[in-house]
Amino acid sequence: MKNLIKIYLVSAILALTLFSCSEDEVELPAITSFSSQTSPNASGTPGELLKIEGTNLSGLEKIILDNKLEVSFNPNLNSYNAIFFNIPNYDFEDPYNFGVQPIKFITANGEIDSQINILQPAPVFSKLSVPNPKLGDKVTIKGSWFINIQSVTFGEDPLEYTLVSDQEMYFIVPTDATEGQHIVITTEAGSTAIVEAGPGISNTTFVDINFGFVDYLFEDFDGNGLYTSTWGFYGDAGDLSVTAAGETGNCAQYDYNGATTFGYNGCQNNEAGAFLPNTATEATKATFKMMVNANAGASFDVILDTWAYNFTVSTSGWQEVSTTLDQFGSNYNPGNAATDTEKIDPSGILQVKVSLPNNGTSSSVQFDDITFRVQE
Structure with a gap:
C-alpha cells in the first residue's frame, strides 16, 4: 500500500510539471514596428496600406478600430x-473619427492592443464652375475633403459659403473684391497655400475675377484667332x-x-496690321498670355514688335505664362522695363515673336493659344 501511494504522488507531480511547462511555452503575439507607406509611425490617411511587424502574428482573426469598427484584411497577407x-x-454617410484612436488585433494566440493615428486629407480643389467670375456671380467649387471646415476666406476676409457636400460648395463673389485674391479653405487637416506643399496643405485655386476684361485670341494654330497666317524666321x-x-489640337514648335x-x-507672325482696339493704350491694363510646353528651367523671350520679356518656367509640361505689358522692356531688352519712362502701346502691336537663348546649344519650345487680355 505504501508503494502504491508513492506512485500516485509521483504521477500527480509529473502532471503538474508538464502543465506548467506547457503554459510557459505559449508565446503571445507582439508588435515591434507599425508603419504606413508615408510614415514610420502608426499613422496614415484613409485607404493607405499599413504594415505591422513582430512575432507570433499568425492566425489573425479580427482587427477592431476604435472599439467598434471591424476592419477588413486579406488573411493571405498575414x-x-x-x-x-x-x-x-x-x-x-457613416464616418469614423480622425486622430489617435485604439486599434485591436485578435489572433489565435492572443490579442494586441495598440493605437493608430488616422489623418484627415487636406481639402483639394478640382475646378471652378466659372473660371472668370464677375463681381456678384455665384461660383461653385468642386473638389474633395470639404469636411470639418474651420473657415473659408476670399483674400484675407471671411467668405460666406454654402456647403453642398464633402465635394462641393458655392459662394457669391463679394462686390468689393479686388484683383489678385484667392480662396483658402481651412479644415482640421490644414489650409490651402499658394506655393507651399506638405502635410495638411493642398493646392490653391486662383480666382481670376473679371473686372471688365476682354480676351483677344491672337493665334491658336487651329485656324482660330485674330491672326491665322504663317510664321517666319529671323x-x-x-x-x-x-x-x-x-x-x-495643334501647337507651334x-x-x-x-x-x-x-x-x-x-x-514671328508675318505682319498683318494692329489687332487690338485703338482704345487699348495703357500697358498696365493689357496682359500677354500664352500656353507653353517646355522643360523646367527653360528660358525664352516673347517680343512684341521691339519690346521684350523673358519667361523662365519652373515646372515641366504644358503651362500658362503671362505678364502685363508694362513689364516688357524696350529695344529688345527685357531688363529695360525697370527704367523705361515710356511703355508699349498695346493698340499698336503688329507682331508676336518667340526667341530662344543664343547660347550655342540647341533647344526647343512649344507654344499655343496666344491671347491678349485687355481691361476695357
Whole structure:
C-alpha cells in the first residue's frame, strides 16, 4: 500500500510539471514596428496600406478600430512576422473619427492592443464652375475633403459659403473684391497655400475675377484667332513647325539649331496690321498670355514688335505664362522695363515673336493659344 501511494504522488507531480511547462511555452503575439507607406509611425490617411511587424502574428482573426469598427484584411497577407491591412475608406454617410484612436488585433494566440493615428486629407480643389467670375456671380467649387471646415476666406476676409457636400460648395463673389485674391479653405487637416506643399496643405485655386476684361485670341494654330497666317524666321533661325502635340489640337514648335552668326534668333507672325482696339493704350491694363510646353528651367523671350520679356518656367509640361505689358522692356531688352519712362502701346502691336537663348546649344519650345487680355 505504501508503494502504491508513492506512485500516485509521483504521477500527480509529473502532471503538474508538464502543465506548467506547457503554459510557459505559449508565446503571445507582439508588435515591434507599425508603419504606413508615408510614415514610420502608426499613422496614415484613409485607404493607405499599413504594415505591422513582430512575432507570433499568425492566425489573425479580427482587427477592431476604435472599439467598434471591424476592419477588413486579406488573411493571405498575414504571417508569423507581419500583418498588412488598409485603413478603411472614409464613409461620409457613416464616418469614423480622425486622430489617435485604439486599434485591436485578435489572433489565435492572443490579442494586441495598440493605437493608430488616422489623418484627415487636406481639402483639394478640382475646378471652378466659372473660371472668370464677375463681381456678384455665384461660383461653385468642386473638389474633395470639404469636411470639418474651420473657415473659408476670399483674400484675407471671411467668405460666406454654402456647403453642398464633402465635394462641393458655392459662394457669391463679394462686390468689393479686388484683383489678385484667392480662396483658402481651412479644415482640421490644414489650409490651402499658394506655393507651399506638405502635410495638411493642398493646392490653391486662383480666382481670376473679371473686372471688365476682354480676351483677344491672337493665334491658336487651329485656324482660330485674330491672326491665322504663317510664321517666319529671323536671325540664327531654327525650324518652326505646327504639330498636333498641343493640349487641345495643334501647337507651334520652334527649335533653335544653335547657330550664333547673328547672335539672335526667333520666329514671328508675318505682319498683318494692329489687332487690338485703338482704345487699348495703357500697358498696365493689357496682359500677354500664352500656353507653353517646355522643360523646367527653360528660358525664352516673347517680343512684341521691339519690346521684350523673358519667361523662365519652373515646372515641366504644358503651362500658362503671362505678364502685363508694362513689364516688357524696350529695344529688345527685357531688363529695360525697370527704367523705361515710356511703355508699349498695346493698340499698336503688329507682331508676336518667340526667341530662344543664343547660347550655342540647341533647344526647343512649344507654344499655343496666344491671347491678349485687355481691361476695357
